[in-house]
Amino acid sequence: MSPTELAPDRIRKGERTRTRILEAAADVLARKGYAAATLTEIASVAKMQAGSLYYHFDSKDAIVEEVLAVGMEHARDAIRAALNAAGEDASGHDRLMAAVVAYVTAITLDSDFTKANIRCFEESPEATRENLAVPLREFANGWVRLIEAGQRDGSLRSDVEARVIARMTIAAMNSVVGWWRFDGEFNIDHVARMFARTVVDGLAIHG
Amino acid sequence: MSPTELAPDRIRKGERTRTRILEAAADVLARKGYAAATLTEIASVAKMQAGSLYYHFDSKDAIVEEVLAVGMEHARDAIRAALNAAGEDASGHDRLMAAVVAYVTAITLDSDFTKANIRCFEESPEATRENLAVPLREFANGWVRLIEAGQRDGSLRSDVEARVIARMTIAAMNSVVGWWRFDGEFNIDHVARMFARTVVDGLAIHG
DNA sequence: GTCTATAATTGGATAGAC
DNA sequence: GTCTATCCAATTATAGAC
Numbered sequence: 527m528s529p530t531e532l533a534p535d536r537i538r539k540g541e542r543t544r545t546r547i548l549e550a551a552a553d554v555l556a557r558k559g560y561a562a563a564t565l566t567e568i569a570s571v572a573k574m575q576a577g578s579l580y581y582h583f584d585s586k587d588a589i590v591e592e593v594l595a596v597g598m599e600h601a602r603d604a605i606r607a608a609l610n611a612a613g614e615d616a617s618g619h620d621r622l623m624a625a626v627v628a629y630v631t632a633i634t635l636d637s638d639f640t641k642a643n644i645r646c647f648e649e650s651p652e653a654t655r656e657n658l659a660v661p662l663r664e665f666a667n668g669w670v671r672l673i674e675a676g677q678r679d680g681s682l683r684s685d686v687e688a689r690v691i692a693r694m695t696i697a698a699m700n701s702v703v704g705w706w707r708f709d710g711e712f713n714i715d716h717v718a719r720m721f722a723r724t725v726v727d728g729l730a731i732h733g
Numbered sequence: 734m735s736p737t738e739l740a741p742d743r744i745r746k747g748e749r750t751r752t753r754i755l756e757a758a759a760d761v762l763a764r765k766g767y768a769a770a771t772l773t774e775i776a777s778v779a780k781m782q783a784g785s786l787y788y789h790f791d792s793k794d795a796i797v798e799e800v801l802a803v804g805m806e807h808a809r810d811a812i813r814a815a816l817n818a819a820g821e822d823a824s825g826h827d828r829l830m831a832a833v834v835a836y837v838t839a840i841t842l843d844s845d846f847t848k849a850n851i852r853c854f855e856e857s858p859e860a861t862r863e864n865l866a867v868p869l870r871e872f873a874n875g876w877v878r879l880i881e882a883g884q885r886d887g888s889l890r891s892d893v894e895a896r897v898i899a900r901m902t903i904a905a906m907n908s909v910v911g912w913w914r915f916d917g918e919f920n921i922d923h924v925a926r927m928f929a930r931t932v933v934d935g936l937a938i939h940g
Numbered sequence: 941g942t943c944t945a946t947a948a949t950t951g952g953a954t955a956g957a958c
Numbered sequence: 959g960t961c962t963a964t965c966c967a968a969t970t971a972t973a974g975a976c
Contacts, residue, residue: 539959540959561766561767564950564952565952566952574960574961575960575962576953577953577963578960578961580953580954581959581960585953586951586953648911649768649856685930690924690927691931693912694908694909694928695905696908697907697911698902698908700904701904712894717897720894720897720898723892724898724932725901746941747941750941771970772971781941781942783970784971785943788941793969793971
């Protein structure tokens with residue numbers, strides 16, 4: 527907190543504009559995908575001109591990268607909260623179930639950041655994907671650890687490879703953002719529970 | 734068969750070039766995605782110049798559309814063959830299991846056309862997706878019917894919505910092309926059976 | 941049928957006024 | 959901080975020679 531820093535409300539103003547741009551970018555990226563998302567449209571949604579974006583960001587890819595990173599954080603936070611609610615001593619099966627329901631709910635009902643991340647990560651340039659490799663791997667590893675914990679405590683079947691099933695589960699959950707609509711036929715909580723019942727109970731040891 | 738048609742070997746020659754272009758396009762589309770696949774690179778792989786493509790096709794999107802359509806046909810054929818082999822009187826559970834193994838195998842080991850379809854369909858222009866809406870819906874409906882048949886004959890659980898689980902299953906299977914490598918850690922037949930065990934046995938009625 | 945050359949368009953990025 | 963004007967690179971598509 528040095529005396530040379532800007533006045534508090536001036537910081538907030540600059541931050542607000544930056545946030546407005548990121549929200550606009552998340553909206554456009556989620557709807558159009560990486561390549562079709564133009565700076566002109568992002569600026570338009572943010573109610574400014576394309577050139578003005580460069581005062582706040584160095585490049586299109588810098589904007590995209592931050593949107594995707596925020597999307598991953600949102601998802602991670604939602605899962606963490608659900609796992610804390612479930613408790614450390616719940617079975618691996620029950621914790622995986624809770625994580626699936628939380629994640630599916632988060633990516634459909636929450637901000638556009640998670641949707642943008644899911645839709646655009648694979649389409650984005652290699653440099654962007656490399657910069658996000660650490661949080662992405664951490665995200666994937668979280669699912670692997672959940673499954674492995676269930677295999678260890680005997681609540682999930684052990685004759686499948688946790689790393690493979692984790693990838694499969696993530697893809698299955700992510701697909702929901704491609705077709706689910708808020709005003710559609712299915713209640714998202716209903717969808718999330720069907721997923722959990724199929725994938726998680728498919729892993730369950732029945733007895 | 735009018736007398737004005739071209740000589741047979743001339744037809745074959747023209748067809749071969751056309752096929753070479755489609756194969757080159759499938760290769761590039763599968764590796765780079767829709768937007769990053771340039772006509773220059775497609776032409777280069779097909780050993781010709783970009784301008785020459787226009788003798789055989791009207792536009793980039795015409796090429797893309799045909800590649801994606803062929804990809805869907807390949808996948809459909811692989812599934813059909815497996816279902817025929819399983820037989821009409823196999824249980825819904827066993828037929829779904831056979832279809833999953835066949836499809837996962839097809840999209841990883843077969844031509845680039847299926848991979849291009851899986852990677853590029855969502856990124857492709859709206860007009861392209863609309864033109865392919867009928868075969869796509871037919872593909873999805875095939876999985877729904879497989880699941881519903883199993884629910885009717887009592888071999889699959891009925892407390893989930895077949896349309897939702899079909900979409901989930903398709904996405905889970907498609908995700909394999911994103912990470913599986915021929916020379917990687919996992920045998921694809923092994924992966925396919927793990928998927929079938931998890932998703933299909935997750936739907937199974939245990940007793 | 942294929943090539944070379946080029947038109948036409950688009951979209952990311954920069955410069956300078958205000 | 960934002961705008962307007964403009965540059966520059968890339969890419970689809972066309973024209974005409976061979």
